[in-house]
Amino acid sequence: xxxxxxxxxxxxxxxxxxxxxxxxxxxxxxxxxxxxxxxxxxxxxxxxxxxxxxxxxxxxxxxxxxxxxxxxxxxxxxxxxxxxxxxxxxxxxxxxxxxxxxxxxxxxxxxxxxxxxxxxxxxxxxxxxxxxxxxxxxxxxxxxxxxxxxxxxxxxxxxxxxxxxxxxxxxxxxxxxxxxxxxxxxxxxxxxxxxxxxxxxxxxxxxxxxxxxxxxxxxxxxxxxxxxxxxxxxxxxxxxxxxxxxxxxxxxxxxxxxxxxxxxxxxxxxxxxxxxxxxxxxxxxxxxxxxxxxxxxxxxxxxxxxxxxxxxxxxxxxxxxxxxxxxxxxxxxxxxxxxxxxxxxxxxxxxxxxxxxxxxxxxxxxxxxxxxxxxxxxxxxxxxxxxxxxxxxxxxxxxxxxxxxxxxxxxxxxxxxxxxxxxxxxxxxxxxxxxxxxxxxxxxxxxxxxxxxxxxxxxxxxxxxxxxxxxxxxxxxxxxxxxxxxxxxxxxxxxxxxxxxxxxxxxxxxxxxx
Numbered sequence: 001x002x003x004x005x006x007x008x009x010x011x012x013x014x015x016x017x018x019x020x021x022x023x024x025x026x027x028x029x030x031x032x033x034x035x036x037x038x039x040x041x042x043x044x045x046x047x048x049x050x051x052x053x054x055x056x057x058x059x060x061x062x063x064x065x066x067x068x069x070x071x072x073x074x075x076x077x078x079x080x081x082x083x084x085x086x087x088x089x090x091x092x093x094x095x096x097x098x099x100x101x102x103x104x105x106x107x108x109x110x111x112x113x114x115x116x117x118x119x120x121x122x123x124x125x126x127x128x129x130x131x132x133x134x135x136x137x138x139x140x141x142x143x144x145x146x147x148x149x150x151x152x153x154x155x156x157x158x159x160x161x162x163x164x165x166x167x168x169x170x171x172x173x174x175x176x177x178x179x180x181x182x183x184x185x186x187x188x189x190x191x192x193x194x195x196x197x198x199x200x201x202x203x204x205x206x207x208x209x210x211x212x213x214x215x216x217x218x219x220x221x222x223x224x225x226x227x228x229x230x231x232x233x234x235x236x237x238x239x240x241x242x243x244x245x246x247x248x249x250x251x252x253x254x255x256x257x258x259x260x261x262x263x264x265x266x267x268x269x270x271x272x273x274x275x276x277x278x279x280x281x282x283x284x285x286x287x288x289x290x291x292x293x294x295x296x297x298x299x300x301x302x303x304x305x306x307x308x309x310x311x312x313x314x315x316x317x318x319x320x321x322x323x324x325x326x327x328x329x330x331x332x333x334x335x336x337x338x339x340x341x342x343x344x345x346x347x348x349x350x351x352x353x354x355x356x357x358x359x360x361x362x363x364x365x366x367x368x369x370x371x372x373x374x375x376x377x378x379x380x381x382x383x384x385x386x387x388x389x390x391x392x393x394x395x396x397x398x399x400x401x402x403x404x405x406x407x408x409x410x411x412x413x414x415x416x417x418x419x420x421x422x423x424x425x426x427x428x429x430x431x432x433x434x435x436x437x438x439x440x441x442x443x444x445x446x447x448x449x450x451x452x453x454x455x456x457x458x459x460x461x462x463x464x465x466x467x468x469x470x471x472x473x474x475x476x477x478x479x480x481x482x483x484x485x486x487x488x489x490x491x492x493x494x495x496x497x498x499x500x501x502x503x504x505x506x507x508x509x510x511x512x513x514x
Contacts, residue, residue, distance in 0.1 A: 003074040003458055005015030006062065006234075007448030010080035010159040012036065012100050012264035015049075015051070018445040019066045019073070024453070024464050026442050028065035030058045036264075037097065041510050042363075044102035044354060048086050048094035050372050051159060052166050052227075060229040070229055074168065075452030076220070076236045079245035079444050080159035081264065082180035083134045087142065090154040092165050096146070099138055100159075100350035101265065102301055102354040104363045106133050106141035111135065113183065117199065125189040125196065126179065127277040128284075131361040134182025139202055149450060156206050160239045167228075167236050168218030171208040172236040175291070178210045179284035185210075187285065188275060188295075211238035213290040214455040237455035243269055243297060244287045245447035250414045250438040251469030253288050253462045254405035259438075260427070265357075266303020266389045268406055269295045270400060278358040280399060288462050289449060296405075298358040298396030303418040305352055306335060306385040314378065330420065336379035338422045339384060342429065342481045343488050344380045346371045349388035350496060358396045360496065364503040366439060370495055386423045386487070390430040391492045397431060410434035412471060415443040424473070429481035430489070436471035 008017045014033040019350075020026050032054045037045040063070050083308070085099040110130050113122065122130055130137065135156050142150045155161075155171040158180070165171050178185045184196040190210045197204045211217055220234040238247075247259040247269055260268035272294055277283045286295040302309070311318065311329050318329040352365035369381070411437055412508070417423050426437045440446075453459040 002072060003415050003453045003471070004066070004068055004072050005449040005458060006059065006076045007245070007445035007450075007452065008058065008076070008078050008163060009245055009444035009448055010051065010163070011055065011242060011444070012081045012102065012306070015054050016185040016443065016445050017062050018285060018442050018449055019062045019068065020446065020449045022453070022458050023292065024450060024459070024468050026192070026440070026446065027068065028062040029442055029445070030061040030065070032058060036102070039349035041514070042104040042107070044100050044104070045097040046100055047160065048098040048183045051162055055163055055166070056228050063229050071231050073230065073234050074458055075456035076234055077448030077450070077455070078160040078163050078236070078239040079242040079448050079451035081242045082158055082177055083132060083182070084159045085135045085138050086157045086159060086162040087153045088155055088157060088162065088165065089152050091360060092169070094397055095149050095152055098159065103138070104133060104355045106137045107363055109137050109140040109144065110363070112140070113200070114170050117196070122183055123279055125184060125186050125193055126182050128179055128182050128282060129279060129361055130183065131363060132180075132182065132357060134180050136181055136183040136185070136200075136202065139206060142201065153206060155208050157208065161208060164217065164236055164239060167220050167224045169221050170218040172217045172238055173208045174213045174240055175210055175285040176213055176241045176244050176287060177239065179282075180241065181207060187283065188461060190291070198461070207472070213238055213240045213285070213287045214451060216455055235456050237452050240282055240287045240448070240451060242444045243267060244284070244295065244511050245413045245444035245451070248287050248448070248450060248462060248465055249447035250412055251466045252412065253466050254408065255368070256408040258407050258409070258417065259412040259414050262304045262389065262395070262423060263415050264303065264305045264308070265299050265301055266393055267297050267299040268298045268393060268397070268411070270405065271295050272405060274405070278399065280404070281396065282358065287447070296400060298393060298400065300351060300389055301355055301357050302351055303389045304351040306353065306389060307382070307417055309353065309383065310382055330417070333382050334420050334422050337383040340379050340383040342426075343484050344384035344387060345376065347376050347384040348495065349381070349384045350492070351385060351388040351392055356392070359399055362503065363499065364507040365496070366503060366506065368499060383422075386420075386426050387430070387488070388492070391489050393427070394430050394489065395493070410436050410474065412436055412438060414438050415441060415456070424475060426427060426478050428475040430480070430485045432477045432482040434477065435475050437473045439470035439472045
């Protein structure tokens with residue numbers, strides 16, 4: 001009898017699911033977008049109740065589209081964009097809204113940890129910076145600002161951890177998610193440092209137990225089965241961070257493999273065995289062997305989100321044309337940007353709409369449009385935003401390349417805005433490195449389904465991803481464009497240096513007049 005596998009992924013802007021067969025061929029796929037709530041400066045939230053209702057819809061839709069008997073589903077894998085946090089009570093129900101990865105409210109808690117614990121000590125344990133506002137930092141904010149609600153917390157979960165709690169009744173996290181709990185989570189041992197937790201005044205019981213990504217942590221309960229259309233008893237794997245899931249699905253299974261996403265964030269990852277970590281980057285355990293393999297993940301906070309912002313706030317015509325012509329508003333924006341020359345005729349954007357991660361780590365940074373004149377149009381701004389994301393990622397890439405770490409070229413572009421040909425061309429020319437596109441871009445839920453297959457023994461290992469991956473639309477860099485971009489990149493770097501202190505002044509003004 002055929003066996004099927006289910007993968008479910010939660011990004012910052014939406015959730016998706018797929019079902020594959022035991023040959024790793026996709027039978028069905030579903031997606032739902034959900035709102036990002038940014039009602040207060042520095043806050044970025046979701047309605048956590050949507051997570052489960054959407055999961056139920058996605059699962060039922062995938063089962064229907066695949067035309068399979070849910071009794072033949074052999075395993076389930078999950079992932080989510082991190083850091084994220086869903087605080088739940090003892091019954092597993094959410095307390096307040098969920099944090100997503102753009103949330104930056106816990107600035108005072110970050111400062112307290114730097115002053116009282118020290119960045120060096122925290123980095124030695126976690127291999128990550130405080131500035132990413134991981135789960136443990138946000139728990140401190142909850143304790144300091146909503147003590148009554150804090151006292152109700154049973155566990156602090158990631159989004160995918162919340163879904164596994166709903167599916168199995170068990171609170172868990174994966175080794176790959178552990179790095180995004182941060183501070184006291186030891187990336188090398190997979191355990192929380194009890195002494196440090198005591199020093200910062202948090203109970204270790206708030207943190208779920210960590211498991212290897214491919215470990216089976218529970219089975220679908222009767223209650224969850226009734227709500228999702230599944231059957232009780234289906235094994236559920238411990239899960240993984242969403243970028244790992246997407247890159248696994250795209251065939252990144254060997255040391256040195258590099259893949260890039262342009263989802264809500266823009267990021268790329270380089271797989272490595274060496275447990276040496278850069279203090280300007282994000283690092284976590286990698287799924288292929290989450291006990292001894294790692295991935296370094298440079299990230300710009302609002303990557304693909306810049307284009308979503310342009311679509312939602314400034315493109316009503318494109319959105320109406322999408323309805324009439326059945327052509328994506330994003331495709332229409334691409335067509336506009338393609339008309340503009342490299343360098344956007346002297347328009348430069350700093351893409352820091354919600355602060356910035358690697359390599360500058362500035363929670364107060366905000367977007368800047370530099371060089372705007374009456375000759376510039378909306379297409380100029382669209383292209384300049386695309387170029388700014390390329391500059392932000394290239395900034396981190398230069399630091400990694402200088403370490404001499406093994407990198408297997410070409411760069412493989414995977415999820416989100418990577419479907420944009422003009423954006424891929426910009427990245428190819430900025431990086432001055434050939435790029436290819438993953439042909440089948442189901443993305444993270446595909447990697448989650450493969451994870452479920454490895455966890456349940458349907459697949460012997462992750463090599464099937466490399467065998468199945470097809471890379472298309474190879475691009476070679478244009479040296480003339482690269483030289484131009486490097487001139488603009490130098491100015492891009494200088495601009496941030498000029499306004500860095502002004503961002504802090506602006507944050508203080510906004511706080512004063514709230």
